[in-house]
Amino acid sequence: MSSYLRRYRPFIVAGIEEATVYRSNFIIYLLGNTLGAFVTYFLWKAVFTSSANSSLNGFTFPEMVLYIFLSFFTGVLTSSDSSTSVGDEVKDGSIAMRILKPINFAANYFYEEIGNKIINLGLLMLPFFGGIVAYQILGQNAPAVNWINILLYFISAIIAYLINFYFNLCFSFTAFFFRNLWGSNLLKNALVVFMSGTLVPLAFFPAVLQNIFKFLPFSSLLYTPVMMYLGKYSPKMIVSMLFLQIFWLVFFIVLSKIIWYFAIKHLSIQGG
Secondary structure: OHHHHHHHHHHHHHHHHHHHOOOOHHHHHHHHHHHHHHHHHHHHHHHHHHHOEEOOEEEEEHHHHHHHHHHHHHHHEEEEEHHHEEEEEHHHOHHHHHHHHHHHHHHHHHHHHHHHHHHHHHHHHHHHHHHHHHHHHOOOOOOOOOOOHHHHHHHHHHHHHHHHHHHHHHHHHHHHHHOOOOHHHHHHHHHHHHOOOOOOOOOOOHHHHHHHHHOOOOHHHHHHHHHHHHOOOHHHHHHHHHHHHHHHHHHHHHHHHHHHHHHHHHHHOOOO
């Protein structure tokens, strides 16, 4: 175990140094996300104000406020840039240096991301997640803080991050065939945002789409952790959703190994 940590510790350190050097990028990214959260808040506020009902599809307005800001926080917590990183390195040829290293290819990116998240979440946890808890304590008619739900939320969010990492890794291997993932990355991100319930909770979709989207892996990335935090799942449903998350995690881990086996045979370095 100690030898394993020594082997990958430099990648964690590299991720920390990258986050420290490019912290202005994260701050701008955070400001953009926060602005997006407030825009979404005012849109939903207008929807609830214009409605004669105090509850819409099982959500009260205070619950929707929590959903909005939790979804943006969860998006940062579970985000993964592996598809962008691999795609860029295939395009400029630096991927060759990764492949030549006598260590697991996926672990290169995974531990760099872990180092990056240590810094980013350290900056984000207190103001953003602390603000969510403060709203629950001080906000009028807001759901009470439930520490069991918070624990379930973080367990689910960790699994969600791992799903997202391996999903993006699988997607990134297509760069070995297509050479450039910029356009397809934009399409992929848009579809994930739509089907994960980032902007609109899946409970607001028609029943048929709800059932489809809830089974697909994208709901496991965001909707499932947030609904656990809000206490919207029964104990039986919690177990079911956690098993579904684990299923998708195992699925993408296995799929990544299969795609890697074929993708590495098609790698050609552009310009080198």
